[in-house]
Amino acid sequence: MNGVIRTDTVQPRPRLSIKEPTSIESNNWLIHTRYVRKEFEICKLIIEEDLLKTKGCNEYAIYILGLILRHEGKVHESLECFQKCLFLNPSNVKNMKEIGRSWILLGQQVQAVEAFEEAEALSKSPDWNIYHNLGKCYASLGQRGKGREYLRKAVQLGKTEQSYLALAELHVAENDINSALEIYDIALRLFPSSSELACTQGLLLMKVGDYQKAFNKLGLAIAISPLNSKSIIGIASIFQDNNEFDVALSKFKIVGQLLPESVTLWNNMGLCFFGKGKYVAAISCLKRANYLDPLDWQTLYNLGLVHIYAKQYASAFHFLSSAVKLENKYAPSLMLIGVSLEKLGDSENALKCYEQGLKIDPDHIQLRINYISSLCSCGRKDTALEQLNVLQRLVQQSDEINPEVTSAMRKFAMILLQDVIPERKLEKNEE
Numbered sequence: 142m143n144g145v146i147r148t149d150t151v152q153p154r155p156r157l158s159i160k161e162p163t164s165i166e167s168n169n170w171l172i173h174t175r176y177v178r179k180e181f182e183i184c185k186l187i188i189e190e191d192l193l194k195t196k197g198c199n200e201y202a203i204y205i206l207g208l209i210l211r212h213e214g215k216v217h218e219s220l221e222c223f224q225k226c227l228f229l230n231p232s233n234v235k236n237m238k239e240i241g242r243s244w245i246l247l248g249q250q251v252q253a254v255e256a257f258e259e260a261e262a263l264s265k266s267p268d269w270n271i272y273h274n275l276g277k278c279y280a281s282l283g284q285r286g287k288g289r290e291y292l293r294k295a296v297q298l299g300k301t302e303q304s305y306l307a308l309a310e311l312h313v314a315e316n317d318i319n320s321a322l323e324i325y326d327i328a329l330r331l332f333p334s335s336s337e338l339a340c341t342q343g344l345l346l347m348k349v350g351d352y353q354k355a356f357n358k359l360g361l362a363i364a365i366s367p368l369n370s371k372s373i374i375g376i377a378s379i380f381q382d383n384n385e386f387d388v389a390l391s392k393f394k395i396v397g398q399l400l401p402e403s404v405t406l407w408n409n410m411g412l413c414f415f416g417k418g419k420y421v422a423a424i425s426c427l428k429r430a431n432y433l434d435p436l437d438w439q440t441l442y443n444l445g446l447v448h449i450y451a452k453q454y455a456s457a458f459h460f461l462s463s464a465v466k467l468e469n470k471y472a473p474s475l476m477l478i479g480v481s482l483e484k485l486g487d488s489e490n491a492l493k494c495y496e497q498g499l500k501i502d503p504d505h506i507q508l509r510i511n512y513i514s515s516l517c518s519c520g521r522k523d524t525a526l527e528q529l530n531v532l533q534r535l536v537q538q539s540d541e542i543n544p545e546v547t548s549a550m551r552k553f554a555m556i557l558l559q560d561v562i563p564e565r566k567l568e569k570n571e572e
Contacts, residue, residue: 172205181209185209250282254275269301276294306328306341325341336365346358381409427444483515514549
């Protein structure tokens with residue numbers, strides 16, 4: 142037995158357990174899955190636990206947390222997250238772009254421009270998204286030349302719908318309507334199924350008075366998206382302008398189910414009822430619009446107009462005065478205040494309103510007609526005759542001949558020439 146080793150008595154050596162180091166990014170797949178599923182609360186809990194384990198060094202977790210916080214409206218907190226990401230990885234262009242977007246949401250366009258310019262410097266290749274945001278920022282800062290330059294770069298690189306829309310809006314702001322319409326045409330050829338492009342172009346065509354093309358574009362937008370409320374309102378407004386009030390109202394009722402709190406909707410419905418002579422219904426709709434937005438001066442103006450036709454002059458004066466306080470450069474508001482005051486027996490103040498309105502818009506024919514009528518009523522016929530001569534010159538310069546205006550001018554001429562000329566002859570004979 143000597144020299145024989147018994148194996149059953151040999152104790153095995155204990156194995157050392159080595160704990161493998163956990164990767165910082167080990168939970169990123171789980172964070173991504175929860176974020177894509179929009180399970181934000183669970184995602185935030187996972188991120189919180191992960192950041193405790195990694196001592197706040199997981200860039201992806203912080204990035205996703207910033208996106209979630211922005212979605213919740215916590216823009217300042219999300220900006221801090223993206224700034225932490227940039228600290229962890231200064232060469233990541235995405236972090237800088239998100240910082241720029243956060244500054245835009247906070248209304249800090251100058252800081253946004255700085256962030257996107259730095260992102261442009263970090264980017265290894267041209268990025269349409271950077272150019273797009275730089276263009277919008279420069280445009281909002283009033284530097285439209287730079288804004289146009291960057292948006293054109295974005296359009297050439299990305300061919301994205303939002304860049305075309307932004308570039309067209311910039312041309313509209315510069316009152317270059319033809320260029321804007323050309324851009325919309327190009328964009329619609331690239332994105333023929335975009336109801337937003339068709340709708341926006343249709344509304345622009347309405348503003349320039351090309352109602353036939355506007356109707357076609359808005360119809361296209363509705364064909365693409367039957368519940369496009371802006372397009373339906375636009376088409377209804379065209380029917381409204383053509384005095385087809387029942388058709389317009391049927392369209393507005395459709396929009397009412399989609400946007401019951403739209404001020405534009407209730408305003409237009411009120412004017413439709415006004416066109417039909419249903420003043421009570423018109424006032425009801427306009428008061429609804431005024432309830433939704435008490436600071437909308439156009440609603441107050443419309444309320445004043447309808448109350449004048451309803452012969453409720455005190456109420457008309459109240460609403461029109463409120464409209465002028467909000468927008469004091471609109472001459473028709475002062476004209477209607479003058480009409481209300483005249484009906485209430487305050488001719489002197491009515492004349493002051495007409496005169497103030499003519500200072501704002503000397504070429505307003507209807508305002509001048511009311512001014513002449515008020516002068517005749519107050520016995521100031523010499524001034525009325527001078528104003529009649531001015532009115533004649535305005536009518537001669539106008540391209541359109543309105544029968545009502547020419548009829549009013551004849552009446553004024555008959556009244557003034559009968560009363561003023563004989564008086565002047567008598568003065569000469571006395572001399």
